[in-house]
Amino acid sequence: MQAKYISYQETGSFSKLVLDYINNEKELSAFYSFRPDMDGLAKAIEHRHFLGDRNVLAEVLKEQYQNLKPNKSVSKNIELLALNNTFTVTTGHQLNLFTGPLYFIYKIVTTINLAIELKMAHPDKNFVPVYWMATEDHDFDEINHVSVDEKNISWIQQTNGATGRLSTKTVAAAVLAYKGYLGISKNGKRIAKLVEQAYLEHDNLADATRFLVNNLFERYGLVIVNADEPRLKKQFASIITQDVIEQNSAKIIEETSDKLEANGYKSQVNGRDINFFYLKDELRERIILQNEKYTVNHTDISFTETELKAEIETHPERFSPNVVMRPMYQEVILPNIAYIGGGAEVAYWMQLKANFDFYKVDFPVLLLRNSALLIDKRSAQNIYSLGFELEDFFLPAEELKNIWVRKNSTAQLILADETRAINSIFDQIKLNAYKIDKTLSVSTDTAKQKTNHLLANLEKKLFRAEKRKHEVALIQIENVKKRLFPNGTLQERILNLAPMYVNYGEDFLSSCIENFEPLGGDFTLLLPS
Incomplete structure (x- = not known):
């Protein structure tokens, strides 16, 4: 495929904040750490003081991949994570059915390409592209459907827990409907087989998603992380305790949001007093402080402060960060230097910078994912x-x-010359009328306005008549x-990978890898050769 690049401004599809960030407007400089360019990334590498446990991270990932038999490049990258000169570049996303909208694919490709470019710029260091699965998210309605051929395919299921733990027992009907669209071409059969293996041969949505995404991108060394894991949560336990008890993030994020809004930018997320859920089995509910007790919403579960601290210490995996604390959890357990997200994500991460500073957690470079048509x-x-x-x-x-x-x-459709001529006549009439009676000038202006209105309507009628031809x-x-x-x-916000894969096969993914420029700052137009 060939590529053509145009500015994000030309698309008319991106917010003021995103465009100002790309254009390095000074009003935003207080809300991020380093610029999304090679110089900024070099500074992020230099200033990264990773305090997480690399060995635990590598050990957990090996276990998560043990039934997958991944490509050598994936296994090597997992091993590299144990080394001090290895850094990650990360994107995160929900577990959308059959990968969801195309922009998910574009997030992954941007992440892979940035890791490649960083390795070329810093050959003495290693850079691992990471997909952080949002396995603890509980908004199933956002991920249970996919758009193919102007039709929606949905997975009908009742749930209120973490989507990563969701059983795939009821997904067969959605898989069948999806296969029906894919058809019997070579490409269609390949993606159909992958989807069947992913969703019908794995017990939960996290494992299904890992299998599918791994098969699409393992050749590029993509590492997929499921952070719903006790050993990883343990590293975040001290911040969980402090934030739940002191409620720092709520106040800090509100202050930052006010500053952004004062500069003319909209807030994307709002923090709560307590920004953690209680997560156990199929339950994921908010923690609320009521009458000096920490209660779990819609349940009989409650804790005193002492009991809550003990619960976090003993079972950190039961405390699930919401949208404003999840990014910090990510940066605590990954040696990360860059986060790749869409426009809304870049905006909400900017609301979090001061909170990172408060907890002394390094804030990554924020990079707008590649967008394409x-x-x-x-x-x-x-x-x-x-x-x-x-x-x-x-x-x-x-x-x-x-x-x-x-x-x-060939017809004359614009009456600008005629309108100017008539306005000139009215100006002369107004002058004469004023000499006779000053009050008549108002009547002349009214007549002029009515005539201009009639001419504008006539121009529209001429245009409509010409359009019919x-x-x-x-x-x-x-x-x-x-x-x-x-x-x-935008196509990427609606369409699924399916039509692209059926029509172009692996060439579609490899063309994205070949043509996306993560630091280019432009929108990509892809044209089949």
Whole structure:
């Protein structure tokens, strides 16, 4: 595949905060550590003081992979994590059914590519790409569906616990529906087999997701972490205790959010007084301080402060960080220097910087993941034959239609000259009227406004009439927009990997690896050769 790069601004799809971060606006400098470039990453490496237990990390990962028989590059990277000159670059994501929207794939690719670039820049050090599975997240409704061929495939299941622990016993119907879309081509059969093995031969969603993602990316050395593990949580126990008892993160994050909002940026997340859930078996509920007791919401479970401290010490795995404390847990147990996320993630991580500083945990470089639009051959041909450039199709459909009609019509559709001439006449009338009676100038202005309004409406009618003559081209514009921007939004936010894999196979993934530039700062347009 070929690639073309355009600025994020040209897409009209990214927030002010993201664009200002890319453009190094000074208003944001207090909310992150180092710039997302090679100099910033070098500083992050230099200043990284990792206090976690590398040997425990490597040991846990070996156990998590023991039934997977991973590629040598994965096994080597797990071994390397035990060495002091090894660092990670990490992305995190929920356990979306069948990998969910395409942007998940793009997050992984960005992470892999950054690790490769860092190794080239620092050959004396090792860099391991990591996918942090959000196994403790309990919002099943966000991950239980996938969009293929304008249809939603859903996994129907009732749950309120950690999704990583969720049994896959009821997923067979969703797998069957997904296979039905994949078809009988060589590529379709391969991905269908992977999905069957992942979801029908593994007992829980964490293991299923690890199997599928590993098979897609193991050749690139991607290491997949499930941090729902007692030995890893133990390293975070002191911060869990301090934050639950003192409720520091709630106050600190609120102050940071206020500062961001004062600079014109929206908050993405809101902390709570206690930013941990109680996690046991299929239960994941908020911890609330009531009447000097720590109670678990919707249960009879409660603790005194002494009992709570003992519970954290004995069973740290039962304390699950929410969205504002999960990133800190990650940075405590991984020798991480960069986090790769989407626009909303980059924004909410910025709300957390002061909290990291308070707990003396190093804050990673924040990197916006690569975003891409795959433009199929048919759509590309349509765009060029209509006289547009590829990037023009980020404009709204109506604007594209208007541009095309103006370019291709021989009729006079704009009444600007006529409007100016009539306004000039009215100005002369107003001057004459003023000489007769000063109050008549108001009446003249009113008549002028009405006439301008009539001319504007007439111009719209002329345009609509001309559009009807070019129905074929305008329908073509509409169809291309719908193909490239399903539901009127970026392709990567709706479509699943399936259509890309069925049409292009492994070439799709390798083309992403080849063309994505993690430090390039641009949006990628992919065109099949």
